[in-house]
Amino acid sequence: MKILVINCGSSSLKYQLFDMENEAVLAKGNCEKIGNETSFIGGSANGEKFETPVFMANHTEAFQQVKKALTEGASKVIDDLSEISAVGHRVVQGGALFKESTLVTDEVIKGIESLCDLAPLHNPAHIQGIRACVDVFGENVPQVVVFDNAFHSTMPAEAYMFPIPYEYYEKYAIRRYGFHGTSHRFVSARCAEVMGKNIEDLKIVTCHLGNGSSITAVKGGKCIDTSMGLTPLDGFIMGTRCGAVDPSVITYLQQKEGWTPAETDTILNKKSGVLGISGVGSDDRDVSAAEAEGNERAHLARSIQKYQVRKLIGSYVAAMDGVDAIVFTGGIGENTFDLRADVCNNLSYLGIKLDEEANNVMRRGKEGEISTADSKVKVFVLPTNEELVIARDTKAIVEAM
Numbered sequence: 001m002k003i004l005v006i007n008c009g010s011s012s013l014k015y016q017l018f019d020m021e022n023e024a025v026l027a028k029g030n031c032e033k034i035g036n037e038t039s040f041i042g043g044s045a046n047g048e049k050f051e052t053p054v055f056m057a058n059h060t061e062a063f064q065q066v067k068k069a070l071t072e073g074a075s076k077v078i079d080d081l082s083e084i085s086a087v088g089h090r091v092v093q094g095g096a097l098f099k100e101s102t103l104v105t106d107e108v109i110k111g112i113e114s115l116c117d118l119a120p121l122h123n124p125a126h127i128q129g130i131r132a133c134v135d136v137f138g139e140n141v142p143q144v145v146v147f148d149n150a151f152h153s154t155m156p157a158e159a160y161m162f163p164i165p166y167e168y169y170e171k172y173a174i175r176r177y178g179f180h181g182t183s184h185r186f187v188s189a190r191c192a193e194v195m196g197k198n199i200e201d202l203k204i205v206t207c208h209l210g211n212g213s214s215i216t217a218v219k220g221g222k223c224i225d226t227s228m229g230l231t232p233l234d235g236f237i238m239g240t241r242c243g244a245v246d247p248s249v250i251t252y253l254q255q256k257e258g259w260t261p262a263e264t265d266t267i268l269n270k271k272s273g274v275l276g277i278s279g280v281g282s283d284d285r286d287v288s289a290a291e292a293e294g295n296e297r298a299h300l301a302r303s304i305q306k307y308q309v310r311k312l313i314g315s316y317v318a319a320m321d322g323v324d325a326i327v328f329t330g331g332i333g334e335n336t337f338d339l340r341a342d343v344c345n346n347l348s349y350l351g352i353k354l355d356e357e358a359n360n361v362m363r364r365g366k367e368g369e370i371s372t373a374d375s376k377v378k379v380f381v382l383p384t385n386e387e388l389v390i391a392r393d394t395k396a397i398v399e400a401m
Contacts, residue, residue, distance in 0.1 A: 002026070002083055003394050004066075005387045007090040008129030010121060011035055013062040015043075017070060017077060017084070018391040025387075026077040027070060031062040041065045045075040059125075059132035067136060086142045087133055088394030090182070090386070091126045093119035094147030096173060101150065101393040103401070104130060104143040112145070118177070118230065142401065144394040151181030154222040159319075162229075176234070178226035180208045182386040184216040187329045190382050192221075194369075195325065203320040205313050208384065209333035211239035211282055215309070217316035225319050227312055233269055236308035237301070239282030242272035243308070277301035284332050306342040313347065323350065325378040334383055335363040340370065344379055351376025 001021070007014040013031040018024065029043020034056045041062075042051035050069075056062045069075045078084070089104075095115040102108055109127060116123045126145075133143060152160075160176040161169065168174050184206045191206075192199035199221040206216045214235055216226040227235030227243075236243040254264060275282040278301035280290045290298035317323045328340055337359050344354040353375040362370050362381040371379040 001085045001395060001398075002078065003391045004084050004087045005090075005390045005394070006087060006129055006133065007387075008059060008125045008132075010125040013059060013066065013129060015066050016387045016391075018388070020391060020395050023388060023391070027075065028387075029066070029069060029075075031056055031065055034059060034062050041069060043069060043075070045069070045077050048074060050075050059128045060135045063132050063136040081137060081141075084137070084141065086144060086394050086398045087137065088144045088146060088390040089126060089130055089133075090148065090390055091145045092122035092148045092179065093177065094145075094149055095177065096153075096175075098145075098147045099150055099153040101144055101146040101390075101397060103397055104145055108145060118173070142398050144390075144397050146182060146390045146393050148179050149177040149181050151185040152176075152178030152216070152223045152226050155224060155226070159225040174230055176226070176229045178214065178216070178223070179228045179232045180212070180214045180216075181223070181226075182389045183208045183329060183384040184214075184218065184223065184226070186386060186389050187327045187382045187384050188216075188218040188221070191325050191327050191380055194367075194380060194382070195378060202324045203322050204325045204327060205316050205320075205323055206327045206329065207309060207313070207333050208330040209309070209328065209336075209339070210330035212241065213238045213330065213332070215312045215316065217319050219320045225316060236312055237277070237305050238273045239284075240270045240273045240275045242268050242276070274301045274305065277304060284336055288336070288338075302339070306339055306346075309339070310343045310346050313343065317350065323377055325380060326352075327380050327382050329382055329384040334365070334381055337363060340379075340381070344371070347377075352379060354379065 003018045003020055005016045011034045016028040017026045019026055027045035029041060031041045033039040037055060039056045040051060040053045054065055056065060067081055070078055071080060091112060093115045095118055097111045112123055112127055130143060162174060188204050188206050189199060191204055192202055204218040206218055208214050212232055214226055214228045217224050233241050234244055253259060274287055278287050278298045280287050280298050287298045287301055291302055340359055341354060344352050353372040355370055355372045359370040362368055365383055367382055369378060369380050
């Protein structure tokens with residue numbers, strides 16, 4: 001069985017084609033700048049990379065380019081789209097409506113549409129992608145949606161409720177939903193596998209650290225708390241997002257600066273975080289380089305990041321009444337060894353002992369333990385694979401039809 005995994009943004013379409021016989025990736029790529037004169041498709045297949053400038057007015061035309069990349073020329077990996085058994089889509093916001101992956105129906109699409117207010121940048125793009133997929137593949141190819149927040153649906157009310165008047169929860173479904181759930185689900189399961197233990201017997205803190213970051217408490221294989229909230233803005237300092245701040249800071253600045261709601265959203269989501277503090281940028285590599293050159297604001301941004309990560313881990317240890325393992329994943333989690341060292345060395349009260357040599361070499365896709373044999377808490381670097389989770393869920397749902 002071959003499954004195509006799709007992740008649509010407002011102007012992008014990322015894809016991976018899996019052969020589920022051995023879960024091998026046959027091809028992957030991106031359609032970027034959809035609707036722009038400079039749009040292009042790029043990717044890799046048959047061990048070769050490619051990039052082709054081509055105008056794509058919409059997602060349907062982007063799917064046509066994906067079809068061409070998969071079935072023609074040097075990037076060809078299949079003879080015809082009929083070889084693809086199903087398509088799996090990532091959907092950011094499933095709200096409280098969807099607690100698990102599901103087959104696409106008209107009712108499911110209406111449900112995703114009803115949640116657009118909670119994810120205005122993401123859900124409309126996902127719906128575009130689903131409909132464009134039907135245009136190209138036809139209605140007989142089953143489609144499955146995998147929700148980014150579904151893994152977090154097991155949180156208890158004391159974790160997901162915000163202490164504002166209850167009527168707003170009833171009227172607008174305002175609560176903590178969490179994101180990166182597919183990643184947290186994958187690495188927590190992988191952690192149990194690597195440890196050779198049943199996940200139901202473990203307490204794990206998973207740290208998905210990248211330009212967008214979140215940390216999750218996983219107890220017995222289920223999420224009991226996570227750092228992102230109603231939107232991906234909540235939590236701790238990220239590339240351009242502020243994370244949790246005193247709400248009075250926002251209202252005070254709105255009064256002083258005259259920000260509109262839209263301007264407030266832009267500043268908190270796109271101009272804050274590591275970028276806002278450092279003034280250098282949002283990419284950890286650039287900020288780390290600036291710190292090494294003596295840039296004090298870059299150093300401050302990274303110090304805040306390290307401090308908040310370990311503080312949040314500590315709070316989740318308290319929430320679970322203990323911890324067996326900590327996992328680092330995501331672009332920063334997998335590659336930034338000095339951050340991992342700072343976090344682990346400042347959690348010594350938990351009995352964590354870091355293997356400095358293992359930590360220093362564990363990057364660029366490597367998987368393994370970075371704690372010592374006698375460390376009371378195991379610490380791992382585990383590359384995430386959200387696309388594989390989507391492919392597996394899609395296969396399971398289609399086979400059960």
